[in-house]
Amino acid sequence: MTREIERVAGIPVVQIATIVPIMLTVGTNRIVPGVAIPHPTGNPALGPEGDRAVRRELLLRSFKAMTTDITEQTIFEK
Amino acid sequence: MTYRIVHYINQFYAGIGGEEMADHRPELREGFVGPGMQIEKLFNGEGRVVGTVICGDGYYGENTEEARKACLEMIKGLKPDILFAGPAFNAGRYGFACGDIAAAAGEELGIPTVSGMYPENPGVELYSKKTYIAITSDSARGMAKALPAMTNIGIKLLKGEKMGPARLEGYIHRGIRKSFFHEKSGAERAVEMLLAKLKGSEFRTEYEMPVFNKIPPAPPVKDLSKATIALISSGGIVPKGNPDHIRVSSAESYGAYDISELRNMTPENYESIHGGYDREWANVDPDVVLPLDVMRELEEEGVFGKIHPIFYTTTGTGTAVANAERFGREIGEELKKAGVDAAILTST
Incomplete structure (x- = not known):
């Protein structure tokens, strides 16, 4: 889905998910590793504030991913 | 001799629970659990499931290195002659776990390993070159066919019997080409294929092109x-x-x-x-x-x-x-x- 959206729309699509090898297999170009399978963009164990902080950091990293010029599949680590 | 079989399954097939138990940590149980019973039966007295290694799919996916290490230790301790993993059908995370542990056990312990998956399972593309993956249907409804398919491949490997081409043996091809003398030269075969193609009749390539489902990255956002x-x-x-x-x-x-x-x-x-x-x-x-x-x-x-x-x-x-x-x-x-x-x- 990620790859087809990127191909058809011609825009960067950043995928946030947890199992990186699957994203590499399906052809995602800009990869941001998520927190956990059932809560990729948050960490409820850290309480409401910690949870939001995690989300904010992931989104800022996603913005960095979409504004970075890349030539191949790239994993954007913290 | 009686072959020592080890079986890897997830929390669901172990009867531990569904998604709510997906973080179940690696666990070893003696003998067969769930589908392993049928695998042992299919060995017809020639093999015994000595242990079943169970791990939650979520745990394996999120803590792959730890999970792999713990499961490998358990498998190693059982001194297996063969490892079966799954079948995982079209369950993506289960397929990933089955493929990963089968590949690791094959490499570390030098034993044959067999899994079973639906061809579209992401585990196939990741691991089909590192383990035998029998082709199954997309859901557990195909269990009755999946287990004999896996077991037959396993028995062949254990007995050192000649393994035929993937499409005949029912596993996903491993990218291995075997050399042999053909009565016709390559040129003749190529022309025959071309003629068949022009006529619109069936032909099979001798060298499949890999499918690259990758695209060049889109340009970045400027502002x-x-x-x-x-x-x-x-x-x-x-x-x-x-x-x-x-x-x-x-x-x-x-x-x-x-x-x-x-x-x-x-x-x-x-x-x-x-x-x-x-x-x-x-x-x-x-x-x-x-x-x-x-x-x-x-x-x-x-x-x-x-x-x-x-x-x-x-x-x-x-x-x-x-x-x-x-x-x-x-x-x-x-x-x-x-x-x-x-x-x-x-x-x-």
Whole structure:
């Protein structure tokens, strides 16, 4: 889905998910590793504030991913 | 002799539980558990399942190195002659775990390993070159056929019998080509193939081209402060009540919802219907799967232009690749028409 959206729309699509090898297999170009399978963009164990902080950091990293010029599949680590 | 068989299965086939138990840590049980009983039966007295290694799919996916290490230790201790993993059918995380542990056991212990998967399982592309993967149907309804297929391959490997080509033996080809003398030269065979192709009759290539489902990366966003960003998810986040009846798994459709007036996803307005992960956290706060709340904050702070008013969503579990690609094409068309600059897609 990620790859087809990127191909058809011609825009960067950043995928946030947890199992990186699957994203590499399906052809995602800009990869941001998520927190956990059932809560990729948050960490409820850290309480409401910690949870939001995690989300904010992931989104800022996603913005960095979409504004970075890349030539191949790239994993954007913290 | 009696072969020592070890079987790897997930929490579900061990009868421990479904998604709520997906974080179950590696555990060793003596003898067979679940489908291993039938594997032992199919060995017809020539093999015994000496132990079953069980691990939750979520745990294996999220802590792959630790899970692999713990499972390998357990397998090693059982001194197996062969490892069976699965069958995983079309369960993506289970297929990943089965492929990973089979590949690792084969490499570390030098024993034959056999799994079973539906050809579209992501575990296939990752591990088909490192373990034998018998072709199965896409769901557990195909168990009665999957186990003999896996066992037959396993017995052949144990007995050192000649392994035929993948398409005849019923496993997914491992990219291995064996040399042999053919009565006809390559030129003759190529011309025969060409003639068959021109006539429109069937022919089979001797060298399949790999399918690269990769594309060059799109150019980056130039000015983030003016960019419109779309939010998309395959995490099953839908308006409360799932008005468009998107399927909880094997989705055949996606939803498009107006979120222009929405600041925050709460249990009152949105929910998760995804059938492939524990929805406990997503249903307390859907923002842990679709991060709308902090996106709104960042929008107000002027970090980027604006959030695209339409949010696209589906469930990505057991979903046919062809369907997922179609959703992608259709959503891509709409984003292009709307002049969206980038997208963030979250998956579980």
